[in-house]
Amino acid sequence: xxxxxxxxxxxxxxxxxxxxxxxxxxxxxxxxxxxxxxxxxxxxxxxxxxxxxxxxxxxxxxxxxxxxxxxxxxxxxxxxxxxxxxxxxxxxxxxxxxxxxxxxxxxxxxxxxxxxxxxxxxxxxxxxxxxxxxxxxxxxxxxxxxxxxxxxxxxxxxxxxxxxxxxxxxxxxxxxxxxxxxxxxxxxxxxxxxxxxxxxxxxxxxxxxxxxxxxxxxxxxxxxxxxxxxxxxxxxxxxxxxxxxxxxxxxxxxxxxxxxxxxxxxxxxxxxxxxxxxxxxxxxxxxxxxxxxxxxxxxxxxxxx
Numbered sequence: 001x002x003x004x005x006x007x008x009x010x011x012x013x014x015x016x017x018x019x020x021x022x023x024x025x026x027x028x029x030x031x032x033x034x035x036x037x038x039x040x041x042x043x044x045x046x047x048x049x050x051x052x053x054x055x056x057x058x059x060x061x062x063x064x065x066x067x068x069x070x071x072x073x074x075x076x077x078x079x080x081x082x083x084x085x086x087x088x089x090x091x092x093x094x095x096x097x098x099x100x101x102x103x104x105x106x107x108x109x110x111x112x113x114x115x116x117x118x119x120x121x122x123x124x125x126x127x128x129x130x131x132x133x134x135x136x137x138x139x140x141x142x143x144x145x146x147x148x149x150x151x152x153x154x155x156x157x158x159x160x161x162x163x164x165x166x167x168x169x170x171x172x173x174x175x176x177x178x179x180x181x182x183x184x185x186x187x188x189x190x191x192x193x194x195x196x197x198x199x200x201x202x203x204x205x206x207x208x209x210x211x212x213x214x215x216x217x218x219x220x221x222x223x224x225x226x227x228x229x230x231x232x233x234x235x236x237x238x239x240x241x242x243x244x245x246x247x248x249x250x251x252x253x254x255x256x257x258x259x260x261x262x263x264x265x266x267x268x269x270x271x272x273x274x275x276x277x278x279x280x281x282x283x284x285x286x287x288x289x290x291x292x293x294x295x296x297x298x299x300x301x302x303x304x305x
Contacts (some may be wrong), residue, residue: 045290232291
């Protein structure tokens with residue numbers, strides 16, 4: 001009796017200590033791998049993001065005209081206009097996203113060999129999206145303003161020029177829709193990505209494959225590409241109108257719209273449902289390679305370090 005009484009608290013303390021240690025070490029590891037993974041996302045997806053922003057903010061009526069108009073009048077480098085800001089910040093933001101997601105996962109289930117439920121993955125993804133949304137808004141304001149500026153007419157071409165023309169409060173324009181977008185996107189991404197990998201493994205390897213957690217070592221590259229890219233599209237679809245509102249709010253003076261809902265109502269009143277889905281095709285086209293590249297790099301870094 002005496003032996004069992006002293007062992008239980010000791011065992012509990014050791015387990016808690018191991019969890020804290022694993023969370024710290026795993027968190028730093030997740031952060032570093034997340035920093036690396038963000039580079040792939042920017043390189044693969046930024047040109048599509050520029051087209052999307054130019055359509056969303058009204059510079060062009062549709063994606064085709066935005067692409068050809070930008071290429072003809074400003075040249076191919078215009079598709080990477082404003083890339084310095086996301087390139088500089090993507091390591092920070094990507095690291096935060098994977099750090100928070102990993103931390104919440106370890107908090108929910110400390111055993112690394114145990115499988116999380118899809119609901120638990122959704123909760124961890126939402127938490128990661130919330131953390132990203134909090135720090136992302138000022139970067140998004142600068143990025144969008146750089147993307148919609150016109151190199152051919154001598155518009156804003158540098159981060160310094162944009163920052164000189166905006167007030168501090170302008171840098172937090174569209175904070176609420178940014179937060180909603182990030183929570184929605186990553187809340188959906190992680191469980192959908194996992195579900196697609198499990199489903200593809202089940203189709204090609206049989207039902208017994210469901211017992212294994214899909215990893216980079218037991219899942220073919222093409223399955224991971226298809227799963228991550230498709231999950232990126234699924235994550236963006238329901239929150240796209242909110243992203244359109246965010247972009248509109250971030251290129252007009254602060255106070256033009258009372259709230260993000262006011263902006264959405266004004267946009268819907270002028271342009272209808274089509275106005276809320278402007279730039280959807282380049283967004284979805286971007287989502288597949290961008291998310292596939294990001295998560296493949298994360299898995300590669302995780303598996304090889």
